[in-house]
Structures are given as structure tokens and as C-alpha cells.
Amino acid sequence: MHTTTRIAEVDRATELAGDAFAATVGASDDTRAGWLRAIADALDAHVDDLVALADGETALGAARLTGEVARTTGQLRLFAAVLADGGYLEAIIDHAAPGRPDLRRMLRPLGPVAVYAASNFPFAFSVAGGDTASALAVGCPVVVKAHPGHPETSRRTAALVTEALAAAGAPVGAFGLVEGFEAGLALIDHPAITAAAFTGSVAGGRALFDRAAARPAPIPFFGELGSINPVVVTEAADAVRGAELAAGLAASFQLGVGQFCTKPGLVFVPEGSVLEAALPAQVGRAPHRLLTEAIARGFRAGLEHLAGVPGAALVAGTVSEPAAGPEPLVYAVDLATFTDPAFTATLTTEVFGPVTLLVRYPDAATLVGALAALEGSLTATVHAEPDEDVTALSAVLADRVGRLLFGGWPTGVAVTWSQQHGGPWPATTSQHTSVGATAVRRFQRPIVYQDAPEAVLPAALREDNPLGIPRRVDGVQVR
Known part of the structure; x- marks a missing residue:
């Protein structure tokens, strides 16, 4: 059964995401990694039920769908490993020198992200797929617009994600789900949304891309569209x-x-x-x-x-x-x-x-x-x-x-640190990848702290490097 989320409910989901950002932006890497692993464990524990639902809606077959759930949970755990490494923050410190202030640069999350699920991957590019995982990893709450091709699968997955996040201590609003064409438009228009990720047709993606750019406050739109390969x-x-x-x-x-x-x-x-x-x-x-x-x-x-x-x-x-x-x-x-x-x-x-x-x-x-x-x-x-x-x-x-x-054939996309799943228009609307470890870069922006007191610096930029992450200090890469 197809359901359309009322606009008031879209507003509520995005407002909750905005409220949740105050907590997710400050959550530690270990905490957010725990959220991702909790989601992965929940999906693995219910793989048989999820596969049965998805096969009934897509007829893709149990073997293919079982493998896709494994890919989905593998992605979630990969991003947990990305957080443990710490390099995703791109921390850089240039100490003060004659004629130059103390400058410390890193990446921080954008804010709530809208994710538009794909039809052809009911797990890996859908409710708990790579876009959701990479956004949550860096501290961005997510509101997913479900694909009408597998609504029951989407709702069941969303329920598992919501339950897992709550049990792991994530704030209310860290994740939400909406359904329906009008809800999808209202989602990208909402001022609380700071970025959007989409996988689908050129026509659909271009329409949302243009809408994202036409907002009073335009937002980045990361669309994977058409490709002839x-x-x-x-x-x-x-x-x-x-x-x-x-x-x-x-x-x-x-x-x-x-x-x-x-x-x-x-x-x-x-x-x-x-x-x-x-x-x-x-x-x-x-x-x-x-x-x-x-x-x-x-x-x-x-x-x-x-x-x-x-x-x-x-x-x-x-x-x-x-x-x-x-x-x-x-x-x-x-x-x-x-x-x-x-x-x-x-x-x-x-x-x-x-x-x-x-x-x-x-x-x-x-x-x-x-x-x-x-x-x-x-x-x-x-x-x-x-x-x-x-x-x-x-x-x-x-x-x-x-x-x-x-050699080989392009239909297999390995989920790794080095993968690049993106290309020039019309393949995508940006040069960032939607698969692999660096997919997190889509939902971050740089910030520089100049001559900042130690007390206000994020842990990643403090002098003693309490996180033990790789950083570039005065031009030298230090681990």
C-alpha cells in the first residue's frame, strides 16, 4: 500500500532532525560509530524478514537481496571504521608565525540531510543505505524519502533503524522517514535541510537539483543520475x-x-x-x-x-x-x-x-x-x-x-576506502563519491579557527591531539 506523508508530518520530521543536530554535531566518533554498528546488527538480525518483504515487492530474488543486506551492513561498519581512523576530519594546524595568526582547520557536519532512496537497490541505496550511513557517520541527522517501489520494505527497515538508534542512545530526530511525491518536494524545500542525496533518473534528479539551487538558501545536491558506462x-x-x-x-x-x-x-x-x-x-x-x-x-x-x-x-x-x-x-x-x-x-x-x-x-x-x-x-x-x-x-x-x-565489467562496485562512484554530468551532479569511505565528504564543510582559545577548540584541533588522529601540523603530516 502506498502512503503519502502529510506536509505537517514532513515539517515535524525535519524540525526534529534540526533539533537532533545540536546533539549529533557534538557526539564523539565512538558514539556515532556505535549508532552505525547498532543499525547494522539490527538489520543482520532481521535479514530473513527483510529479504522476504523485499522479494515480494521487487522480485529480485532471495540470493541477490541477502547479499545486498550484507553489503548494506558492511557499509555501515565501514563508516564506523572511518570514524575510528579520524582522517576524515582533515585536521590541519598552522602555528602562529611572524606576520601570520594561529590557524586550525577541520571539517564539520553540514546539518540535517535529505536522502532520496533508489528503486533498484532496496537496501544498499535505500533507507539504511550508503547515503544514510555516511551522513549519520559525520553527525548529520537524516530524513529519508522512501521509494514507492518497495514501501513495506522501507517502512520495516526504517522501524529497525529507529529502534536501533534509540537503543544506542541517539537523539530523537536523528532519523526519519517520509513517503510520497509531494512529501519529497516539501522535504527538499524545508529550511532545516542542509544537503540532499539522490539516486535515480536524470529527469527526477535534475528537477530536485534545480529546486535545491532555487531555495532562498540554496543547498548542495548530490545526485547520481544517468550513465551509459x-x-x-x-x-x-x-x-x-x-x-x-x-x-x-x-x-x-x-x-x-x-x-x-x-x-x-x-x-x-x-x-x-x-x-x-x-x-x-x-x-x-x-x-x-x-x-x-x-x-x-x-x-x-x-x-x-x-x-x-x-x-x-x-x-x-x-x-x-x-x-x-x-x-x-x-x-x-x-x-x-x-x-x-x-x-x-x-x-x-x-x-x-x-x-x-x-x-x-x-x-x-x-x-x-x-x-x-x-x-x-x-x-x-x-x-x-x-x-x-x-x-x-x-x-x-x-x-x-x-x-x-x-578488464572485467563495471556492474560490481566494491565498497572500499578507495572507491569512486561518481562521474561528470550527467552521471552525477558533483565529483564526490556515493560509495566508499570518502562518501562522508559530501556532508561536511571546512571551518578554520583563528587564534582560538584552547577551551573552544574541537578536540581534533587541540594541541595535545587527545583523539590521536592523523593531522598536518605546520605542513608536515603527523600520525
């Missing part, structure tokens, strides 16, 4: 292992019914490639329904646009949509069509679902020029042989993505 297969790689690459591509673009933001949606292959010849045998797994009717409509519209491009050929799959859902599909065009200004926009627009587009290129030099016309993506992948010089390919792709793979 180009893949380049060199002539040598195709000749040596084209059939193997076909199997890898098929597994990647069909994973999760193609409903991954890192799905390889655009694949550059040599004309007459082994990969293209081998791909049809790897495509056409049993149809599966898409997550929401809105996604299904977008998928159908995207296919119509692709099929309407002159010369676009369907090389794998059958265009049909049985009750069980659409079949996976592969289209192909030549490079001349792809670079034609009349068709480039259509051919480089993400189609969310089980489809990918092959672009047949005649030679490496022409390929590099075509890649220069691409917009931003989360990822790009190069499949080449060890003795090939891919410097030019790497340079043009590195300008356009946040993660550049050499």
Missing part, C-alpha cells in the same frame, strides 16, 4: 578472446534485468567482431519483470528511440514484452551513424533495463575521436591485450568517468 574492445582483444568477452558482456548487461547504474550500455567493437558474432548465443535468459511500471515505460520508450535510428540493427533477442517482463536485447550501429549529430543524443541516452548497444568502429584512430564526444559516465572499461598501447584510449576516457576499468 562505455566499454571499448580493441581489435587485438577481440581477435584473441572475443567469444569470452561476449559471455562477460552478456552476463554484465543482463545482471539484475539490466537495472544497474553501472550496466555497460555502450560497447565499441571492431567491424566484423568475434564478440558480436558470439553474443546472440549468450543473450535471451528468461524474461523478468522490471522493478516498477515507470521503469518499464521508460524502457519501452528507449527501445522505440533506438529502433527508430536508421541503420540500427537488432542483433540479439526478440522485441516483445510477455507478462513476465521484457527479453534482453542487443542493438548495433556503425560508427558513422553513432557520430551523426542527428542520432548521437539518442544513442548515448541511458536505457535503464536489459539492453546494450554495440558500435562498430573501423580503426583505432577513428574510435578515439568518437569517444571524445561522449558525456560523463560513472565508469568506462577497456579490454585490450597486455602488449597494446592504450594510452590515448585511457586519456580520453579518464576525462569522462569516475572509475576506469582495465
Whole structure:
């Protein structure tokens, strides 16, 4: 059952978050780490119930969803480790010198954060996902706008988060949940909200991005939007292992019914490639329904646009949509069509679902020029042989993505200290990551204390370093 939160309730949730910030901003790293671990423990303790609810609403399958709960609790515990390290504060001290005051700089939390949950990850990018975890980690209360694609899962997760935070001593208002389109708009408009994080479509994200900027007091908006994730297969790689690459591509673009933001949606292959010849045998797994009717409509519209491009050929799959859902599909065009200004926009627009587009290129030099016309993506992948010089390919792709793979496929996103899950527009609205340890940086701002009395300095900037954190002191990194 879909529920819409009344505007008065949105106001109440955000006002409580504002009140809670007075406590969360001053809570110690150990205290906030305890909050995160408490949430993780609660989710792990109820994994079977959560998976059953989510599978009923999304049909993603118990195995996939069980793994996603584990990823979600792993993220929460990673951010607890980030707090223990202390480097996330970026503490810097420059002692007074002739003609210069004493300056001490660190990062502090922004304030209450609005999180807009995604449809395709009912746990890892939803109520207790990475955005919520990273905001809570640095002391920002969170109000989540639930996704209508899995409402019962969202409510149950929110109840567990609320209970866990209360038991761990977090202040009332540190976490809240709202539902409904109008509630989502009221949330981003509320003056207590200091930043917003979103994962979803370009259209939806851009509308919220613009709204965040149009507020009387504009706020940062961290949106993960559309991404086509180009893949380049060199002539040598195709000749040596084209059939193997076909199997890898098929597994990647069909994973999760193609409903991954890192799905390889655009694949550059040599004309007459082994990969293209081998791909049809790897495509056409049993149809599966898409997550929401809105996604299904977008998928159908995207296919119509692709099929309407002159010369676009369907090389794998059958265009049909049985009750069980659409079949996976592969289209192909030549490079001349792809670079034609009349068709480039259509051919480089993400189609969310089980489809990918092959672009047949005649030679490496022409390929590099075509890649220069691409917009931003989360990822790009190069499949080449060890003795090939891919410097030019790497340079043009590195300008356009946040993660550049050499071999492998982009649909797996490891949750680590070094991960970057973000890229130039339209992949994201900022250059910060939404996955990995440095995701906390989105919800912090710098502050400098000049000639401050010791008594008013945060612990991170006091002379004796009571937290024992890494700091840069007079230009030297000190642990």
C-alpha cells in the first residue's frame, strides 16, 4: 500500500532532525560509530524478514537481496571504521608565525540531510543505505524519502533503524522517514535541510537539483543520475578472446534485468567482431519483470528511440514484452551513424533495463575521436591485450568517468576506502563519491579557527591531539 506523508508530518520530521543536530554535531566518533554498528546488527538480525518483504515487492530474488543486506551492513561498519581512523576530519594546524595568526582547520557536519532512496537497490541505496550511513557517520541527522517501489520494505527497515538508534542512545530526530511525491518536494524545500542525496533518473534528479539551487538558501545536491558506462574492445582483444568477452558482456548487461547504474550500455567493437558474432548465443535468459511500471515505460520508450535510428540493427533477442517482463536485447550501429549529430543524443541516452548497444568502429584512430564526444559516465572499461598501447584510449576516457576499468565489467562496485562512484554530468551532479569511505565528504564543510582559545577548540584541533588522529601540523603530516 502506498502512503503519502502529510506536509505537517514532513515539517515535524525535519524540525526534529534540526533539533537532533545540536546533539549529533557534538557526539564523539565512538558514539556515532556505535549508532552505525547498532543499525547494522539490527538489520543482520532481521535479514530473513527483510529479504522476504523485499522479494515480494521487487522480485529480485532471495540470493541477490541477502547479499545486498550484507553489503548494506558492511557499509555501515565501514563508516564506523572511518570514524575510528579520524582522517576524515582533515585536521590541519598552522602555528602562529611572524606576520601570520594561529590557524586550525577541520571539517564539520553540514546539518540535517535529505536522502532520496533508489528503486533498484532496496537496501544498499535505500533507507539504511550508503547515503544514510555516511551522513549519520559525520553527525548529520537524516530524513529519508522512501521509494514507492518497495514501501513495506522501507517502512520495516526504517522501524529497525529507529529502534536501533534509540537503543544506542541517539537523539530523537536523528532519523526519519517520509513517503510520497509531494512529501519529497516539501522535504527538499524545508529550511532545516542542509544537503540532499539522490539516486535515480536524470529527469527526477535534475528537477530536485534545480529546486535545491532555487531555495532562498540554496543547498548542495548530490545526485547520481544517468550513465551509459562505455566499454571499448580493441581489435587485438577481440581477435584473441572475443567469444569470452561476449559471455562477460552478456552476463554484465543482463545482471539484475539490466537495472544497474553501472550496466555497460555502450560497447565499441571492431567491424566484423568475434564478440558480436558470439553474443546472440549468450543473450535471451528468461524474461523478468522490471522493478516498477515507470521503469518499464521508460524502457519501452528507449527501445522505440533506438529502433527508430536508421541503420540500427537488432542483433540479439526478440522485441516483445510477455507478462513476465521484457527479453534482453542487443542493438548495433556503425560508427558513422553513432557520430551523426542527428542520432548521437539518442544513442548515448541511458536505457535503464536489459539492453546494450554495440558500435562498430573501423580503426583505432577513428574510435578515439568518437569517444571524445561522449558525456560523463560513472565508469568506462577497456579490454585490450597486455602488449597494446592504450594510452590515448585511457586519456580520453579518464576525462569522462569516475572509475576506469582495465578488464572485467563495471556492474560490481566494491565498497572500499578507495572507491569512486561518481562521474561528470550527467552521471552525477558533483565529483564526490556515493560509495566508499570518502562518501562522508559530501556532508561536511571546512571551518578554520583563528587564534582560538584552547577551551573552544574541537578536540581534533587541540594541541595535545587527545583523539590521536592523523593531522598536518605546520605542513608536515603527523600520525
